[in-house]
Amino acid sequence: MGTVLWLSIVWIAPLICFLQVNEAKFKKNIVVGVTLPFKAREDEAVQAVLKKYKASMWTACGILIALAAAGWMLAPESMTLWFIWIDLCIILPYVPYVRTNSTLKKLKKERGWGPAAGQQIRVDISAIPQGKWISPWAFLPPAVISLLPLVFDNSLWMSNVTMAVCCGLFWLGYRYCYRNKSEMVDGNVELTRALTQVRRYNWGRMWLLTAYSMAVLNIGMILTVRSAFWSMVLSIVFMAVVVGACLWVELSVRRVQEKLTAESGRDWYVDEDDHWIGGLLYYNTNDSRLVINNRVGMNSSINAAHPVGKILTAALMVLLLALPFAGTFIGGGDVVLTVTDNAVTGVNGRTEYVIALDDVESVQLLDKLPNGLARNFGTGMPNLLKGDFSAPELGHMKTCLDPTVPPFLLIETEEGKLYLLGSREEGAAEVVYEKIKQG
Numbered sequence: 001m002g003t004v005l006w007l008s009i010v011w012i013a014p015l016i017c018f019l020q021v022n023e024a025k026f027k028k029n030i031v032v033g034v035t036l037p038f039k040a041r042e043d044e045a046v047q048a049v050l051k052k053y054k055a056s057m058w059t060a061c062g063i064l065i066a067l068a069a070a071g072w073m074l075a076p077e078s079m080t081l082w083f084i085w086i087d088l089c090i091i092l093p094y095v096p097y098v099r100t101n102s103t104l105k106k107l108k109k110e111r112g113w114g115p116a117a118g119q120q121i122r123v124d125i126s127a128i129p130q131g132k133w134i135s136p137w138a139f140l141p142p143a144v145i146s147l148l149p150l151v152f153d154n155s156l157w158m159s160n161v162t163m164a165v166c167c168g169l170f171w172l173g174y175r176y177c178y179r180n181k182s183e184m185v186d187g188n189v190e191l192t193r194a195l196t197q198v199r200r201y202n203w204g205r206m207w208l209l210t211a212y213s214m215a216v217l218n219i220g221m222i223l224t225v226r227s228a229f230w231s232m233v234l235s236i237v238f239m240a241v242v243v244g245a246c247l248w249v250e251l252s253v254r255r256v257q258e259k260l261t262a263e264s265g266r267d268w269y270v271d272e273d274d275h276w277i278g279g280l281l282y283y284n285t286n287d288s289r290l291v292i293n294n295r296v297g298m299n300s301s302i303n304a305a306h307p308v309g310k311i312l313t314a315a316l317m318v319l320l321l322a323l324p325f326a327g328t329f330i331g332g333g334d335v336v337l338t339v340t341d342n343a344v345t346g347v348n349g350r351t352e353y354v355i356a357l358d359d360v361e362s363v364q365l366l367d368k369l370p371n372g373l374a375r376n377f378g379t380g381m382p383n384l385l386k387g388d389f390s391a392p393e394l395g396h397m398k399t400c401l402d403p404t405v406p407p408f409l410l411i412e413t414e415e416g417k418l419y420l421l422g423s424r425e426e427g428a429a430e431v432v433y434e435k436i437k438q439g
Contacts, residue, residue, distance in 0.1 A: 013064035033279015034104040038265035056096035101279035142215035143167035174207035182293040337423035346421035
């Protein structure tokens with residue numbers, strides 16, 4: 001299970017680095033987040049900076065892969081190491097990006113490549129046809145497909161409903177997380193029109209693709225609900241397909257942007273570098289919008305100068321700082337199994353199952369988990385199973401245990417309720433078992 005856990009994320013490193021290396025190609029007069037004139041494209045100093053940037057990015061990729069391999073060998077099932085690696089994967093590739101962005105901005109200032117003082121051109125982009133938005137009805141079929149399993153089995157109702165709701169959220173993201181302004185490169189209105197149409201078309205494709213993929217994943221989860229291994233394999237395949245498709249769409253947009261603006265930057269051109277901190281964070285107090293389009297590609301960002309944007313940016317920073325502790329929060333803490341003269345108690349964190357001894361109908365001491373044990377709702381980690389689970393021969397049961405620390409207690413109450421409990425303390429399950437049998 002630990003091997004699958006690391007394989008599920010290690011591919012993120014080369015993907016991020018590949019996209020960052022792609023930033024070294026000029027698109028809309030922008031390279032690594034810096035706007036430069038046409039003549040800068042062949043400048044030896046600029047090319048040297050970009051060459052060093054690409055080498056640094058692939059070095060970062062190699063370091064991340066080596067760290068993932070070390071984590072897999074040292075503690076393959078450690079959720080703490082897993083989350084620390086994800087944090088590093090998010091942060092490390094942006095170190096050479098920000099450094100290169102700063103270097104290019106200094107070079108730009110030294111060469112006097114900024115826009116001429118007082119130079120302004122007004123372009124009426126309101127005349128550009130807005131085009132038709134994809135109907136929200138196009139997002140309805142995947143939502144319905146996500147809910148169909150409820151007709152036959154409602155054991156995964158939370159997952160079914162969540163995925164259906166996500167399809168609605170995808171339409172909201174498609175419809176309201178898009179702006180036209182960033183498509184203007186220079187005074188060429190036809191160029192702005194073409195770039196706008198390319199982005200909007202592919203923007204819709206991405207959201208529709210994600211919605212329908214979510215519906216397919218939901219059906220697949222129903223088919224593999226009895227196997228944790230095949231459920232994880234399905235999730236990995238789903239992620240690979242969706243990420244691959246979205247990557248293809250993103251790169252398609254970038255290629256078009258690169259091609260259409262190959263000759264731009266000879267005269268006047270849009271330069272908004274002052275509003276992009278490190279080339280990554282948009283901060284413009286004169287812009288009332290919360291959501292803005294990224295200048296390159298088709299994704300969106302938030303305006304960190306907006307009141308809500310400040311809150312979201314701060315929350316993201318806190319999340320990144322807290323991520324290394326997520327492994328302890330999700331799979332950590334004591335899994336305790338105790339017994340008194342009156343009740344058996346299984347505890348992990350805020351989850352507590354209390355079973356009165358007078359209600360116990362039968363108890364079994366299991367050396368391994370029931371065949372086909374599957375999570376319906378709750379936590380399903382390599383070192384912690386907690387919540388509502390089910391098994392083909394037993395049905396539904398409340399579960400609280402560490403699957404790596406047998407044995408486990410299977411308790412049935414007089415009302416027919418099942419509890420599958422365990423402890424991380426050696427010998428605790430056996431002690432509780434004997435106490436119940438004696439009572």
